[in-house]
Amino acid sequence: MKIIDTHCHLDDEKFDEDLPSVLQKAKEAGIVYILTAATEPQFFQKVVNIAQNYEQVYFFIGVHPHDAKKAEEKTFLEAEKLLHHPKCIGIGEVGLDYHYNLSSPDIQKKVLKRLADIAYNYKKPLSVHVRESEDDIIKILGRKDYKIILHSYNGSKYLLDWAKERDCYFSISGMITFKNAKDLRESVTKIPMDKLFIETDAPYLAPVPMRGKRNEPAFTRYTLKALSDILNTDEENLSQTIYNNTVSLFGLP
Ligand SMILES: [Zn+2]
Numbered sequence: 001m002k003i004i005d006t007h008c009h010l011d012d013e014k015f016d017e018d019l020p021s022v023l024q025k026a027k028e029a030g031i032v033y034i035l036t037a038a039t040e041p042q043f044f045q046k047v048v049n050i051a052q053n054y055e056q057v058y059f060f061i062g063v064h065p066h067d068a069k070k071a072e073e074k075t076f077l078e079a080e081k082l083l084h085h086p087k088c089i090g091i092g093e094v095g096l097d098y099h100y101n102l103s104s105p106d107i108q109k110k111v112l113k114r115l116a117d118i119a120y121n122y123k124k125p126l127s128v129h130v131r132e133s134e135d136d137i138i139k140i141l142g143r144k145d146y147k148i149i150l151h152s153y154n155g156s157k158y159l160l161d162w163a164k165e166r167d168c169y170f171s172i173s174g175m176i177t178f179k180n181a182k183d184l185r186e187s188v189t190k191i192p193m194d195k196l197f198i199e200t201d202a203p204y205l206a207p208v209p210m211r212g213k214r215n216e217p218a219f220t221r222y223t224l225k226a227l228s229d230i231l232n233t234d235e236e237n238l239s240q241t242i243y244n245n246t247v248s249l250f251g252l253p
Contacts, residue, residue: 001030001239003224004246005217006171007092007127007151007199010036010057011046014203014214022216023054029218032056032243033252035199037093037127037151039064041075044082051087058252059085060092060127068103068111076114083122089250091119092127093151096140099131108133112140120144125249127151127171134159142166147249152201155184164192169249171197174207174215177226185230196242198223 005026015022026034037060038047044061051059061082063071082088094115096108103111119126125147130137134156141148142162150163152173163170170191175181198220200206206215207222224242228235246252 001236002032002243003030003198003220003239004033004035004243005031005200005202005220006035006149006197006246007037007060007173008034008202008215008217009039009204010034010050010202011038011043012203015216019050022218023056026217027056029221030239031217031220033058033246034217035060035089035127035250038062039093040067041070041072041078044078048082048085048087051085058087058089058250060090061088062092062094062115062127063111064093065095065097065108065112065129066100066102068108071111071114076118079115080118080122083118083124089252090125090127090147091115092125092149093129094126095129095131095151096133096136097129097131098133105133105136109136109140116141116144116146120146125149125169130154130156130159134162138162149197149249151199152205153184153187155181155187157183157187160187160190164190164195167195169195169197169245171199172223172227173199173201174205174211174219174223176223176230177208178211188227188230193241194245196227197246198227198242
């Protein structure tokens with residue numbers, strides 16, 4: 001089985017001590033590619049180094065909405081430059097998170113617009129975080145022809161309708177295994193098969209039966225299994241479909 005974790009954070013300090021063994025375990029679990037997403041400007045180089053050190057790791061360059069206040073003018077120049085790196089597959093993590101507002105909504109919007117413009121200019125996909133911010137996401141990303149991946153899609157029906165019309169991709173995380181994720185399990189059956197991805201968002205959101213532990217790319221398997229049960233499809237076929245979707249969007253070798 002060929003599985004791809006389309007969104008995680010290997011530069012997180014929770015992996016500092018044992019990254020080589022985390023990646024080895026992922027390999028043994030059939031994870032052939034791992035797409036890691038930058039979140040903070042100060043760690044851009046760390047993300048790049050990880051992708052350079054491990055053949056199966058590719059990266060998104062971006063600024064998480066929580067960290068939007070840390071973006072400076074040079075951050076955007078650096079992101080633009082890194083888009084030319086052979087292992088950079090897009091802009092991410094970007095988005096809007098009005099649940100915590102760790103950066104003000106105005107700053108979040110400004111940073112999202114800047115990074116989305118870069119993605120647009122270079123025709124690169126965007127890995128987008130949406131939390132309690134659907135209207136502004138639709139306003140900001142609705143007009144241009146970006147390739148959008150809704151990272152850790154939460155099951156929102158409002159977003160589903162827009163995103164389907166807009167040809168977005170939906171990346172399903174371990175949340176789908178959570179007891180309270182009824183909306184997500186329902187919405188997922190309405191996503192076109194050629195728009196499906198899976199991810200861990202590691203070190204966060206570990207799927208059942210690992211819930212509460214540090215998440216890692218190997219655990220993508222649990223999400224794949226849960227998704228195949230919900231869609232009533234064969235795990236092997238589903239993983240092949242998702243593999244094809246991912247490789248073709250990002251142009252992976
Ligand atoms: Zn993330």
